[in-house]
Amino acid sequence: xxxxxxxxVAAVATLTALGVxxxxxxxxxxxxxxxxxSPSFSVQERGCGVVNGLTFQLTCxxxxxxxxxxxxxxxxxxxxxxxxxxxxITSMPGTRISLKQTFGPSGPFFMLAVERGGRLxxxxxxxxxxxxxxxxxxxxxNTVHNTGNGAHRTYINGSNRHSQTGGSGGYYDKFxxxxxxxxxxxxxxxxxxxxxxxx
Amino acid sequence: MKALPVLLALAVAGCGAAPSxxxxxxxxxxxxxxxxxxxxxxxxxxxxxxxxxxxxxFATAPEGPWTILQFMPxxxxxxxxxxxxPQTPFHxxxxxxHGPASSEVDVRFTGVPYPEPANVDVAWADPxxxxxxxxxxxxxxxxxxxxAPTDLKATVMTRDAVLxxxxxxxxxxxxxxxxVRPDGAAAWTVAMMVDPDVTSVGLTALPEExxxxxxxxxxxxxxxxxxxxxxTGLSR
Numbered sequence: 001x002x003x004x005x006x007x008x009v010a011a012v013a014t015l016t017a018l019g020v021x022x023x024x025x026x027x028x029x030x031x032x033x034x035x036x037x038s039p040s041f042s043v044q045e046r047g048c049g050v051v052n053g054l055t056f057q058l059t060c061x062x063x064x065x066x067x068x069x070x071x072x073x074x075x076x077x078x079x080x081x082x083x084x085x086x087x088x089i090t091s092m093p094g095t096r097i098s099l100k101q102t103f104g105p106s107g108p109f110f111m112l113a114v115e116r117g118g119r120l121x122x123x124x125x126x127x128x129x130x131x132x133x134x135x136x137x138x139x140x141x142n143t144v145h146n147t148g149n150g151a152h153r154t155y156i157n158g159s160n161r162h163s164q165t166g167g168s169g170g171y172y173d174k175f176x177x178x179x180x181x182x183x184x185x186x187x188x189x190x191x192x193x194x195x196x197x198x199x
Numbered sequence: 200m201k202a203l204p205v206l207l208a209l210a211v212a213g214c215g216a217a218p219s220x221x222x223x224x225x226x227x228x229x230x231x232x233x234x235x236x237x238x239x240x241x242x243x244x245x246x247x248x249x250x251x252x253x254x255x256x257f258a259t260a261p262e263g264p265w266t267i268l269q270f271m272p273x274x275x276x277x278x279x280x281x282x283x284x285p286q287t288p289f290h291x292x293x294x295x296x297h298g299p300a301s302s303e304v305d306v307r308f309t310g311v312p313y314p315e316p317a318n319v320d321v322a323w324a325d326p327x328x329x330x331x332x333x334x335x336x337x338x339x340x341x342x343x344x345x346x347a348p349t350d351l352k353a354t355v356m357t358r359d360a361v362l363x364x365x366x367x368x369x370x371x372x373x374x375x376x377x378x379v380r381p382d383g384a385a386a387w388t389v390a391m392m393v394d395p396d397v398t399s400v401g402l403t404a405l406p407e408e409x410x411x412x413x414x415x416x417x418x419x420x421x422x423x424x425x426x427x428x429x430x431t432g433l434s435r
Contacts, residue, residue, distance in 0.1 A: 031286035061321075086264070093321035093360070093403065136374070136392035140266045142284065157266055158257055158289065160237075160282040186321060193264060 028082050030144055034197035039074040039173075048185065049177070054192060056176035058185030061094060067185060070176030076147070076198075077170045083143045085175055085194040088136065089114065089187065096183025098123060099176070100141055102152060105169035110152055110162070112141065113180055122154075122162050123180055129154065129161035138192070145171065227253075227293050227424035236432030237285055241278040243293055247421040250295035252376075252389075258290045261426060265292070270376075270389040288430045295421030298339050298372065299347035301365055303380075303414040308404060310358045323362055324401025326393045335369040335396075339419050348375065348415045356401065364399045365415050372417040377402060382410040 028034040043051045048060035049069030056069040087099055098113040111123035120130040120139075130139075142155040147168075154162040173196070177189045229243040241255060250273045256265040257280065269278060273295070283289060337346035346369035354362045363377060372395045379390040390413070393400050404411070 030284050086266070091321075091325055093324055093401075136394075137267045155284055157268055158259070158280060158283050158287075160284065 028084070028195075028197040030082070032199060034082065034199050036195065036197050039076070039196055041071045041073045044068055044070045044072050044174075044176075047179075051176065054194070055188065055190050057188045058094065058097065058177050058179060061184050061186055063179075063184035067179035068176070070174050070178055073173045073196075075170040075172045078147055079198045080144065080146045080148070081171075081173075082145075082197040083173050083175075083194075084141070084196075086138045086140050086192045087175075088138050088190045088192075090136075090190055091186065091188040094179075094183065094185040094187050096180045097185065097187045097189070098178040098180050098183075099189060100143070101174040101178070102143055102145055103172050103174060104167045105171075106167075109167055109171060110143070110154065110164065111180070112154065113183070115183075120156060120161075127162060130156045130159075143173075147171065225422050225424050227295065227422075229291060229293050229424040229427045231289070231291050231427035231429045233429050233431065234279075237281075237283045239280045239283060239289060239291075239429055239431070241280065241291055241293075241427065243276055243424060246273055247295040247297075250297055250421055251300075251416070251418070252296040254294050254296060256292055256294065259284075259288055261290050261428070270296075272386065283431045285431050285433050288428060291427045293424040296376075296418045297421055298369070298416055298418035299344055300378065300414045300416040301348040301351040303412045304351050304353040304363075305412050306353050306355065306361050306404070306408075306410075308355060308359060308361075308409040321360075321401070323356065324360065326397045326400040328367075328396050329364060329398045332367055332396075332398045335367040335372070335417075337368050338371050339369050339417055340371060343369070346370070346372070346417055348417055351413075351415055353413060359409070360401055360403045361413075362399065362401045363413065363415065367396060367398050367417075369395075369417040371419060372396075373419045376416045376418055378414050378416055379408055380412045381407045382412075384411075387414070 045051055047065050047067035048058055049067055050057040050059055051069045058067050096113055096115045098111050100112040101108050102110040113123050114120050119128055121128050140157050145152045150165045150167050152164050153160055175191055177187050226245045226247040227243050228245055232240050234240045253271050253273055255268045255278045257268055258265045337343060339346045348365040350366040352364050356362050374395050375393050375397055376389050377391045378387045380387045
């Protein structure tokens, strides 16, 4: 029962032990043909944010200011783009931490966040996307974004949990751990299997 | 665990292309059926003797990576995977879980739940092996009641967080499951999973768990079912 992303925890079971094999074998979702690509990225550490490879930590419980540990990928403005990644919350005494964002020209276009107790939600609008996954287990995230018509879909563990349209211009993907306006750390999030495709 | 195999008479329409080599015999036989172009229903028969639970996993490539969709009691025989990505291959398998649980402990929280964190040190919550914890010396495989975690203790640390510690008696565990049964609930569910050799971890209770029982289970995976495969169609 992946019924929640655990709050205060930190399961550290290895991906292999949990049945998650090498991410290199992943395939894009929805119909193709998709072309894999590797956008460049920058690491953003603000406040008490710490990035170590694909481990993203907010080390403080400060409920104000800019607290972020993220990767910010290169801007795109054409085609259909797909992001795939797997996250594990290995510690989250805090709450309302954004995990993945699709940023638009005028700010965050879509923000996936988790709150204490395990609810995955869309920050803008507050829609519940899923009630999470068992702590220590791995949650798969795919976003598909058509820049032509603005359609943006978010899949959690294969199921479409959020759809929206609108916007135009340049976009980019971000993931890691970021304190939302109503949130606070600490939190540790480990990402894996991050891949990008376009068509 | 119940040993009553449930015979499901559904066709194996969901199994997709035939494998080029015979699959190994497994106790659990899984089928996947498209109930709509983007909804898949899994059903399976059989169970592995002695299993204390099971997980259903999916992948979009036959070799993985696999992601757990649900922890389930051993008697469950079906799972619905809804609103799927269109025109995408989905592969599924069911894996039995084995292993004994500790004795249970009751946890009672008082006061207002979920105080906002404010510069508190919560390092105690990280999963870890406590210094001096003895190495488990009993194999889970082959019965292994002696490999069950013992000395489970629950220490309420905040208005909504509790620290669990236990003794590791297993030599071959894949990890530990922290299981919870809220007061009034009939079933145990998995609240978190941690690495092998961990003997200490913190948990923040959900609102319904402010009066609940907890236990810790050492586990290992049994033999996987066959892999069932379906490709979704166009979205609705």
